[in-house]
Amino acid sequence: MSPIKPSAHLAEVRYEIRGALTRRARELEAAGTPIIKLNIGNPARYGFSVPAHLREAIAAHLHESEAYGHEQGLEEAREAIATLQRARGARHVQVERIFIGNGVSELIDLSLRALLQPGDEVLLPSPDYPLWSAATILNGGVPRYYRCLAENRHMPDPEEMEALITPRTRALVMVNPNNPTGAVYPRALLEQIVEIAARHRLLLLCDEIYDEILYDGAPFQPLAEIAGTTPCLSFGGLSKVHRACGYRVGWLSLSGDPARTHEYRDALQLLAALRLCANVTAQWAVIPALQDAPTINALTAPTGRLYQARQAVLDGVASSQFLDVVAPEGAIYAFPRVRSDAIANFDDNAFALRLLEEESVLIVPGTSFNVPNSRHMRLTLLPQPAQLREVFVRMERVLERMAVE
Ligand code: PLP
Known part of the structure; x- marks a missing residue:
């Protein structure tokens, strides 16, 4: 029986933010390994909630x-x-x-x-x-x-x-x-x-x-x-x-x-x-x-959780032997890079897979964002700052292993 062929257009299309690495992370989780997920900018998954008055407006108009x-x-x-x-x-x-x-x-x-x-x-x-x-x-x-x-x-x-x-x-x-x-x-x-x-x-x-x-x-x-x-x-x-x-x-x-x-x-x-x-x-x-006045400012001000998460990423990069980053000025991601003088032949996809398999951390490799041969990775700033500090400890271990291989 001939298989049902999908549209040829799709051969050129990718969305690795929810791609093969995410599917592998789900398998690992199903087998009992907790994964730190830094792949999707989905605030509610990290304990952020919608402002109550937005929820109330929906409830008040449900019948309409x-x-x-x-x-x-x-x-x-x-x-x-x-x-x-x-x-x-x-x-x-x-x-x-x-x-x-x-x-x-x-x-x-x-x-x-x-x-x-x-x-x-x-x-x-x-x-x-x-x-x-x-x-x-x-x-x-x-x-x-x-x-x-x-x-x-x-x-x-x-x-x-x-x-x-x-x-x-x-x-x-x-x-x-x-x-x-x-x-x-x-x-x-x-x-x-x-x-x-x-x-x-x-x-x-x-x-x-x-x-x-x-x-x-x-x-x-x-x-x-x-x-x-x-x-x-x-x-x-x-x-x-x-x-x-x-x-x-x-x-x-x-x-x-x-x-x-x-x-x-x-x-x-x-x-x-x-x-x-x-x-x-x-x-x-x-x-x-x-x-109404935006409620996000409490999170992005220096005492706010997003700001503190960003700081945890900047500190993690500063203490790494391998990484650099342009400090994000907005949004909810950082896009650090493995320096070429630190690891010459760096493969971002291989790194992301190893980070998942060996250290249970899910990130998105830079090439997923239509950059050829990227040395970058994308992390969301949504986890708790302490969890982001732990991520950098784990990343450093994988990079140390890659550097000597
Ligand atoms: N545009 C950008 C730049 C995004 O980062 C995202 C989601 O991450 C979207 C659009 C999609 O947002 P929405 O949830 O409104 O579909």
Whole structure:
């Protein structure tokens, strides 16, 4: 009997954050070995909880959540998102140009599906959040990677970006604050990038899901304000800043010249309608999440748990014989690297497997973020600081063994 063959597109698509290493970790756990998991940015798994008033808003509106809703999302929630985006300086934002989805994940796919013809090119960061590459490929597009190297504090180089542009380039994607590097892009850099996008008539897509998770006063600059009349999609959601991954609520806001974007907006609405609507129940949490003061600051302030976790990572790297790192300025990850003078032939996938098998720690190797031959690894900052200190003890043991082999 011939096997059922999956789509050939999938051969190029990967998502190692929940890939083979995670499956192996589950097997080890099932066999009785506790695993320290640093692979997924899922706050509730590490004892963080959704602010009570978000939960209460959902409970209070449960009886109003039984019907299909508007394909773009609850009007009240979209109004709250539009108000936020306008306060951030986004131009021409109205509820008609806001779309709420089942997480930013769904909207990443939808926004690229509404845009791409086969063979169209998309500028993506390397390292990237791998759904951006996957959604580009699955929608017939071709990723063109601009590098965000540790040597450049993980900032993109606008000249390199521009050199990648061809007549097929349609869009430029940024993730700011960045997953996996923790970089927060300064205004002057964003101005240069917007100028390039405007000159080449590219659609800007900026994944700002970590917008309020900032350390040591790093200034977050919303891209839409700088983009002005240049068409721009800004993405945000409840999963990270509001610790509500399981609610599956994300949004996108389309800003810029309506005359240039009305056809694209209509395409987004058609695709949104084809999947009827996002989960209605959880959308009720958007209104208090955006109207009330953000609760994340208590976690990112120097006394807060995320800040302390970040410090545990920085201390762990500083005391390692093998590692260096660019201190994350935002988001919930660190992206340390094994120095080439410490271990010459370092294989990040082999390291990650050994760390799991020998020391029961699950991380994500740097190559999983579409970086060729990466010497990096991504760790989440969500565990307790003491557990992160233990992780560095275990990592050092594996690296010591690898260094002498
Ligand atoms: N974008 C980035 C940069 C992410 O890190 C994630 C999740 O980790 C997502 C989007 C997906 O978020 P959501 O839970 O809203 O689907």
